[in-house]
Amino acid sequence: MPSGDVLVLVDEDGRVVEWGRPAEELFGRPAGEAVGRSLGALLRGTAMDAGRPHAGFPDGVSVRIEPVLRGSSVLWRVRAAGDPALSQQDVAVLRTVFARTPVELLVLDRRLRVVRMSAAFGTARGTRAGSPLGLHFTEVYDLDRPEEEAEVARRVLESGEPVLDRLVHGPGSPERRGCRSRSVCYFRLEDARGDTLGLVASAVDVTDREKAQDRLDLLEQVRTRLGQVPNVGIVCRELVDAVVPALADTAVVEMVDDVVRGEEPPKVPVHHDVPLRRAAFRGRLSAYPVGEVRPLPPGTPFAEVLSDLRARLVAIDEHAPWLAADPARSEAILGSGADSLIVAPLALRDQALGVVGFYRERDRDPFDEDDLRVASAVCAHAALCIENARQFMREWIIASTLQRRLLPGQPAGRPTVEVSRLHRSGPEGGGAWSDAIALPGARTALVVGDVAGQGIVAAITMGLVRTALHTLAALDLPPDELLARLSETAGRLAAASAALPQLDFEPLDIGCVIAVYDPVELTCTVARAGLPEPVAVLPDGTSATLAVPAGPLLSGPDDAPFPATTVDLPAGSTLAMATTSFAQRVLAPSAPLRPLLDGAATRPLQEACDAIGSAFADSGAGDETVMLVARTGALPADRVLTRALPAGAEAAPIARAAARRQLAVWGVAEETAFTTELIVSELVGNAVRYGAPPLQLRLVLEQMLTCEVSDSAAGAPHMKHARTVDENGRGLFIVAGLADQWGVRYRAQGKTVWAQQPLGAPLDGR
Template sequence: MPDDGSFMLVARDGRVTGWSASAEEAFGWSAQEAVGRHIGELVARAADGRGGRASAVLDALSACSPMIFHVLDADLRVLGTGRASAQGPATPDPAIGEVFPEAYGLAGPAEEKIAREVLRSGEPVLDHVVRARVPGGPRSRYYSLSYIRVGDAHDDGSGLVVLALDVTDRVRAVHRLTVLEALREHIGEQLDVIAVCRALTDAVVPEFCGIAVVEVIDGIVRGEDPPLAPVDGTIRLLRAAFRGVVSAHPVGEVSGLPDGTPFSRVLTDLRPRLVRVEPDALWLSADPARAASITRSQAHSLIVAPLALRGRAMGVVSFYRAGAEEPFEESDLALTADVCAHATLSVDNARRYTRERTIAATLKRRLLPQRPVAPPAVDIARLHLPGPGAGGAWFDVIALSGARTALVLGDVAGRGVATATTMGQLRTAIHALAALDLEPDELLARLSDTAARLADERAALPAGDSLQAQPLTAGCLIAVYDAVERHCTMVRAGLSDPFVVRPDGTSGVVPVPEGPVLAGHGHAPFPAVTVDLPEGSTLALSNEDLVVPTGPVAPLLVAGAEEPLEDVCDTVAYALRGRDETEKLLLLARVRALPADRVMVLDLPARNEAAPLARAATRRRLAAWSVAEEQIFTAELVVSELVGNAVRYGAPPLQLRLILDRDLTCEVRDAAQCAPHLKHARTVDEDGRGLFIIASVADNWGTRYGPGGKTVWAQVPVQPPP
């Protein structure tokens, strides 16, 4: 507002928004003429002399506006300047006759071209932001320049009015927001410490500095807890990311920080530092390699800031400016603090994710079979592509009675420790259920009941528990191969159909009806399918649709029908390279039939003479199998007790079957459905010790049920013939 009592209001963009009666009297323009116009137009009219009292008008406008007004002739030389007294000493103060662009340090054709185009066309250029090096100022400043023509371009009296507004604070605030926005754009999605560090350097170079280095404490990358400050001098740092011209150490190198440098001091008190690089600085001599790279890069100032959270140090970030870049100032520390604070949270999130992923992967490795021992009738190979994080896929190979083998493949939805734990629970449950000699469909139904109970327990967790909101679902496929009968019974809950390659060259998907997924709380049955598997057939089970006929894996299985299964797995892995977005598990089983001369079947009468007949047949066959006499005696005893128990408590018809595999399996089948149970007979009892004796001399025994009755079996350790 000028001293004569008149007033005007000028917006930041230079438009007049208020015009009093006093201003109208002082300047000679009505409010209708002034309001809405750019203030430069008023200055131009004053300079042109048409508004009257040109010098007084310039002084009045300068007094009430933060802008600097320059009047230029047609040669762009300064004729006059109006400036407010409150403007600082670093603002441009061109002398009369000085060429305008040079007064702002804008030497060169670009700015002169803009000014001359306004002179030619008469079209003003408003709010043109330039970076100016003002004489006497500590660093460059930013000005918004507006060019407005005075007079007619064809008239000798034409010229320009230039309005200059110092917008340094505005530009730097926008620049600050730009850097932070670039940081948020680059950082946030990464769940890897190294990726976060690289994103940090990408966000600040070149927008904020010319060189950026990120060094993190080595254990952070592996998910370890960060140490409390002050950090011990023995702590080693990993150079995680670098962007710039010259690096003192290669990315990936692990080394200690020399004592007595700004970098080591930052890890002591977690305070950022602005450091001027002086050739004789004491700290440079403590780290010759870093000093040499600083010299080669021509760095003249740097800010060293910590990556720290709640008093714990995670690393150090170094921001360098070199060559023609402006030196850092104290005001830049606030921006680096914001940058490092945001980056620290991302680093900590990535560290925690790495830690959980490591724990989950370790847990899963411990829960999975370390070295699965396949029965003699089945060759096994597996291909496991973990994918990101620890998933819930698992497999099992379980030896069952009667030269049978259960192949199990399952997949729990999700990732992390909770998924690995659920996988371990289901795997333990299926082992316990398999020991009951259940049929595959009943086994899967019992497993589904177990999964439903686990899902109910999860749903009952407190609402604040993140696991409570994650539903438990899992798929499972069970295939039981009988090496005596040479067939395989399969059942599945979710997952994809199995794929089989037969020795005659035929192959295809085995259509197994899909049952409900585990923990689906449904009561639908799990239909089983039984197919013949000739000796030499290869069965493939997968947790994804890897073995569909139109996919890349099925032809490789067909081509490798006679190759070792491990080689086939390698070939499949090569074909699936780059497809690591999900966890993939492929279980291959090549079946063999048990030779017919290793099996003896004998029908028995349901009378007392059945036991002697069974003992005699057992002795003859074991002798033919070259079994040791002591083992023959044990087998006779077991067979006698099994047959005697069936005669007394079972129902005809009775059948004895001996199977010589790794052990000798003695089976007695009858038509009764009643379950035998172990009794501890008293000393005065004359019977009741049959199963007790069997349990004492056999490695294992049990009962399995089928459509025609039950089979009681016992395994006796023998030395099979070569």
């Protein structure tokens, strides 16, 4: 018999609907006797007639059975096949697969309608009531995207390319709430000639597998996301962001208030009076605002968790007694639609850091034991991150407090220089600082420094270096020599630090730039160690980077020099010096904020600095950095007396007379004027005896009265303690007793001995 010939067409009850001519020839029965009768009875009768003790088709005949959809009914068509053995295997396999496999199988026709289903499909969740036969397969399942699935099935029908392990989602059943996930495969169904008959679709519920994978993904996200920023509040916010909605619909973190403030966490059991701070919240309704501090009412699962540090799985019932203990929380929980709760501790060993509440609403599966284990693991990792942040915050608070105490306040105003400081603290505090130090002769030393590192060590080192700098500046050393002496100090600090019994010693590196502005000469002398070059904005709006050779960092062992550069700086200029981060964004020629600095010449200094500071904050720079901006001014000419002196004994009377006249013009008090004449006489007498011509007297009146006597000798004067019988050697001893401060400043040719004293009440009452 030719393969493919139609033998019989049978309905769902096994009765013959059509009896083809090949069947008449094969079985010897006309169609009139077969149609309407049971096919099984016909086959049994034929077998007995043939003398065989079993029912079936004659030897040598194999058949292929195919489903046929006619209207809303499924019929079965029996065709002749070429290989009897293969046909028997096919029938056995199909019968077993459709009856016993746990996989949901659907046979679809070319219009994607269901023509056959496996036994597992009949009990599958998500099917509609009644028989699915004849329905489009997207009507059988409740899918999130039915049109998309229909398009995928059509592509398989057209191309023959199967689709394997496609993940689809749909709503759950009354027994299992929440979204269900299925792994779906599509295969094209073809006959022996290769003609398309339809599709076979298989589906396996993989919801539990996907949930397990989601839990692993959540744990991995928590491990990689939490604790990147060592801040307790940020870690708590990262925690609720990670678990909502992946694990819960709402999450609440409540921390022991002492822990938030960096204090030691309490031991378990935690007393019910211990205040807790609501540190983070994400979800639908909140009983209390984030930041509110209040104790937990006793008798609630939250208080119980803080008593034994054991996580709890709690079913939410509006009649539960613990809800009545906290009405505000109860109203928020019931109003959000939550009906499942996990309460887990944030704890390390026997110390409680806080407690976390995880809530699920009614449209999701309630929490189970697996969820409880995941929540406990999440909280255990979060507790480690919070403890690290607490320890860091404690050190940060100490370092920040220490740094604030060691840093100078806002620089005191001087008539010749206006100073504004921009200081952006880093996350751990550090050693960046700036200074404006008053020098004799109305000069000002402008300083920016940066100690490498962070935390308490950097802050302490900054305080030591800054103290040494002020001590050395009082000696009126030029900037290059000041940096050289400061480098020696840094070397001693580094040696002392290296000798300490610590495991993680880091070399001490200090950057510093010093500029000394002279409002009389209108010059600025700059030397730098490691930090970027300063920038000057002239009164006409033009700007230039000051070409100051770079010296080494103040690390001690290097004996390299610190070259100094002196530039003219007219009154009304703006000088900016900064550590590296500020310099990269503001001082560099192509820096994004350089236009704000260039425009500072036409704006008040504080206004220009505020604009730069605001723009710098928006740039997102995170490390500690400092910038010092100074607006220069000239000391009025009538506040300076300069007088050349002869090299002989007559120099002292001439200097005293000139000083007397000028002090009278300035209205200096008589007592101060008398003292000044005596100082001038002693300084000039010392220069005549030990110095070399030419000699010069200069009086400078600013906030202090400064007397300067210059000569061309390089030798340093020494103060002697003269005996009663000595006739000489009392000059500098007298000056030291009369002046508030005195010293020597060396120049390229010679030296200047100076003494300064505070101003008394002026003669004219000004």
